[in-house]
Structures are given as structure tokens and as C-alpha cells.
Amino acid sequence: MTAYPTWTPAPRPGIIPLRPLGFGTILGRAFAALRQNPRVLLGFALVAQTVVTIVAAAGIVAAGIYSFGRLATLSPGDDDFDTVMAGSIALVGAVSLVLGLAANAFSVLVQAVIVREVAHAALAEKLTLGGLWRQVTPVAWRLIGYTVLLSLAVGVLVGILVAAFVLLAQASVAVVVGLVILAILVAVPVSLWLTVKLLLAPAVIVMERARILDAVRRSWSLTRGRFWPSLGIVVIISAAFGALAQLVSLPMSFLTTGITTVFSPTGDPEVGSVIALLVGLLVTEVLVVLLQSVALVVQSTATALIYIDSRMRREGLDLDLLAYVDRRELPGAVPTDPYRIHIGRDLPRWAPPAPGTAVPGFAGHPAPPFPAPPYPTAAPPTPSPGAATPPARDPAPSPRTWTPPGGAPGSP
Incomplete structure (x- = not known):
């Protein structure tokens, strides 16, 4: 008796079709993915971003209170006043820089968790936050190192430009103003270009466990040929949320001003106006x-x-990915991570056969050589000397005609 394979259900669809994606598909699914796992995506990102913002703001405020509080014991005319003022500004700046780097490093870890979640969601898999975090932990320090190095590189470049402008300002202010305008005009396209070329470096570190320099090279090569679609997606998302933030903050500022006016119509710094201002800023x-x-x-x-x-x-x-989905449904199958196999594989490009090369046939039979144009016509065989002359064939019969009843002969 023949044993037939048991029926298996169709694979579950993920958030994207497993084929090359278009511009609209990437942009639309980027917003629609929030419904896939909102507890991990939105909840985790919201809590992490809130905690990081509060801690960074509290640290900067505490540093400012501690440093500038010493100025209360000095008068503006004292010899130590300028020294303490410069030290306070430097301390607050250093604390802000460190906390800013820490906030960026934590944000890139949140981004890594989201990247892993989207990679699983593409295969119709849903993991818990703990499972995603265990996949990100082995490369956490690489992500932090990449963020710190990138921030320091940008800071050093900006510092060099500012120092050069300050030195040139002593010679000619007009030249410095022109150079600043030129630098801004050049910095905008250069920053957009570098943003796209380095866009995939964190994702490469997370998905392929690559090192920092290898991730930068991979991001550079993967975005080759996909620069403009990637740039369009980044610009559209940034512009949309920037405009939305302005639409939210502008009415709230008017509302805060109105509440302050109601509580303090004379403009005196009363307790009610201060409370209204703080509540408006908090909201x-x-x-x-x-x-x-x-x-x-x-x-x-x-x-x-x-x-x-x-x-x-x-x-x-x-x-x-398709092979992984097919094997995943088999009983006892232990498929490997499909994102870590065939990394850097170079697919063969199709090209038309060159003249004179053999074209593959069907069912294992080789096809005849592909002739070069103009295609030659077959010449009649030449009989060898002494061979018998083949009998002449009968001439081809003439085409038969059809004669309709009572009419002229028709066409062949």
C-alpha cells in the first residue's frame, strides 16, 4: 500500500510578502507593523524612551543646580566669578554630552530589538521581549561602540569647523559668513548621503553579528543601487513626524500662554501662573x-x-526565507537562522547567449549550437564518385482546388 504524505496547512503570512519590496510596500508596512506586536514595539519603545528622557533631563538639571549654585556666594565683580562661571558652563556641557551619548546608545539598543522583531514578523513569528533581548545581548556592546564612535566623529568634525571659523573671523567677518553659508549648503546633502549609506549598519550588526567596520562596509554595499528609495523613505518618515510634533507643540504653547494669562492677568509671577506653566510644559x-x-x-x-x-x-x-518557512512546518525540523546563511552571496546575472554557444535543451538532451546571424542555409549533399545515383522523386503534387456548385474555381 502506498503511503501518501499527510496534509499540512499553508504557511502563515508575515507582515511582508517574501519577495523584493517596492517603495510603497516598505513605507506602508513600516506604519502597519505597530499592530503586529504592540506590546514589544510600542510599549517597550515608549517606556524606554520615557525613562531615558527623564533620566537625562534630571541629570542635566542636577548638574546645573550644583554648578551654578556656587555663583550665589559670589558677586559679579569678584575675581573668581568668571572662573566659576566658565567652570559651571563646562561642567554642564560635559554632563549633557555624556548623557546625550548614553541616550543615543540606549536608543540604538531599542532599535536593535525592533529590528529583530520585524525580522521575525516577516516570517509570521512572534517572540517575547525577553527572547528578543537575548538575541540582541551578544552584540549590545558593538552597537554601543558604533553609536559612540559615530557621535564622536561628528563632534570632532563640527569642533574643527567651529575652530576654523573662529580663527578666520579674526581676519574677515564677511568671509566667515560666506563660508558658514557654504558649509551649511554642503552639509545638508552630505549628511543625507551618509545617513543613507550608514543606515543599515546597526541592522547588519544585529542580524549578522558583524563587527563595526564590517557592518559599515556591508551597509555601504547593500545600499548601492537602492539609494534613492531609501532616502525617500527616511525623508518622508522624518518630515511626517517632524510636522506632527510641530502641530502638537504649537497649540500646547498657545494653551499654556492662555492658562498663564488666566491665572496671572497682571503678569506678576504668582504661584498659579508658575503651576500653569509647569503643567503646560509637562503635557x-x-x-x-x-x-x-x-x-x-x-x-x-x-x-x-x-x-x-x-x-x-x-x-x-x-x-x-521561503525555504525556511517550508522546512519550519515539517515535524522534527530544526531550521537555522535564514538571515545568517548565504551572507554576501553573489547571484549570477542572466545574459543572452553569445553567438555560437550551446543553449541548454530540455529533459537532459543538449540543444544544437546557437548559430550566429545571418543564419546559413543547408547546402545539398554532394554525391561521392562511384556512388549510385538516387532515383528521382516525383514532383510535388499541385494544390487541389475546390469548385463550389455552379461557381468559379476557388483559391487553393
Whole structure:
């Protein structure tokens, strides 16, 4: 008796089709992915972003109170006043720089968790926050190191430019103004270009466990040929959330001004006006933090989708993902991570056969050589000397005609 394979259900669809993605698909699914796992995506990002913002703001305020509080014991005419003022400014600046780097490093860890979640969601898999964090932990320090190095590189470049402008200002202010305008005009396209070329470096570190320099090279190569779609997605998402933040903060500022006017119509610094001002600022900050969290999720999701799409187009990742989905449903199957196999695979490019080369046939039979144009015509065989002359064939019969009843003969 023949044993037939048992029926298995169709694979569950993920958040994206397992084929190269278009511009609209990436942009639309970047917003729609929030519904896939909102507890991990939106909840985790919101809590993390809120905690980081509060800790950074509290640290900067504490440093300012401690440093500038010493000025209360000095008079503006004292000899130590300028020294203490400079030291206070430097201390607050250093604390702000350190806390800013820490906030950026933690944000890139949140982005790494989102990238892993989107990679699993593309395969219709849903993991818990703990499972995602265990996958990010082995490369956490690489992500932090990449963020710190990138921030320091930008800071050093800006510092060199500022120092050069200050030195040139002593010679000619007009020249410095022109150079500043020129630098701004050049910095905008250069920053956008570098943003796109380095966009996939964190995703490469997370998905492929690559080192920092290897991740930068991979991001540079994966975005080759996909620069303009990636730039369009990044600009559209940033502009959309920037405009939304302005739409939220502007009415709140008017509302805060109105409440302050109601509580303090004379303009005196009363307790009610101070409370109204603090409440307005707090509500505005909460809304801005919420928008920043959603923007971080959408931008990270778009980055993960651009990474998957780039590998599908350059390395055939869609074939590996489809094979993984097929093997995953088999009983006892232990499939490997499809994102870590065939990394850097160079797919063969199709090209038309050259003249004179053999074209593959069907069913294992080789095809005849592909002739070069103009195609030669077969010449009649030449009989060898002494061979018998083949009998002449009968001439081809003439085409038969059809004669309709009572009419002329028709065409052949």
C-alpha cells in the first residue's frame, strides 16, 4: 500500500510578502507593523524612551543646580566669578554630552530589538521581549561602540569647523559668513548621503553579528543601487513626524500662554501662573516623548524592511526565507537562522547567449549550437564518385482546388 504524505496547512503570512519590496510596500508596512506586536514595539519603545528622557533631563538639571549654585556666594565683580562661571558652563556641557551619548546608545539598543522583531514578523513569528533581548545581548556592546564612535566623529568634525571659523573671523567677518553659508549648503546633502549609506549598519550588526567596520562596509554595499528609495523613505518618515510634533507643540504653547494669562492677568509671577506653566510644559513634553517613541518604532521598522529588501535583491534572501518557512512546518525540523546563511552571496546575472554557444535543451538532451546571424542555409549533399545515383522523386503534387456548385474555381 502506498503511503501518501499527510496534509499540512499553508504557511502563515508575515507582515511582508517574501519577495523584493517596492517603495510603497516598505513605507506602508513600516506604519502597519505597530499592530503586529504592540506590546514589544510600542510599549517597550515608549517606556524606554520615557525613562531615558527623564533620566537625562534630571541629570542635566542636577548638574546645573550644583554648578551654578556656587555663583550665589559670589558677586559679579569678584575675581573668581568668571572662573566659576566658565567652570559651571563646562561642567554642564560635559554632563549633557555624556548623557546625550548614553541616550543615543540606549536608543540604538531599542532599535536593535525592533529590528529583530520585524525580522521575525516577516516570517509570521512572534517572540517575547525577553527572547528578543537575548538575541540582541551578544552584540549590545558593538552597537554601543558604533553609536559612540559615530557621535564622536561628528563632534570632532563640527569642533574643527567651529575652530576654523573662529580663527578666520579674526581676519574677515564677511568671509566667515560666506563660508558658514557654504558649509551649511554642503552639509545638508552630505549628511543625507551618509545617513543613507550608514543606515543599515546597526541592522547588519544585529542580524549578522558583524563587527563595526564590517557592518559599515556591508551597509555601504547593500545600499548601492537602492539609494534613492531609501532616502525617500527616511525623508518622508522624518518630515511626517517632524510636522506632527510641530502641530502638537504649537497649540500646547498657545494653551499654556492662555492658562498663564488666566491665572496671572497682571503678569506678576504668582504661584498659579508658575503651576500653569509647569503643567503646560509637562503635557507638551509627554506628547513629544510619545511621538518620538512612535517615530523610533516606524524608523527602525523601515530600516529593517530596507535591509531585508536589499538582501533579497542582491543575495536572494527571499529564497532562503521561503525555504525556511517550508522546512519550519515539517515535524522534527530544526531550521537555522535564514538571515545568517548565504551572507554576501553573489547571484549570477542572466545574459543572452553569445553567438555560437550551446543553449541548454530540455529533459537532459543538449540543444544544437546557437548559430550566429545571418543564419546559413543547408547546402545539398554532394554525391561521392562511384556512388549510385538516387532515383528521382516525383514532383510535388499541385494544390487541389475546390469548385463550389455552379461557381468559379476557388483559391487553393
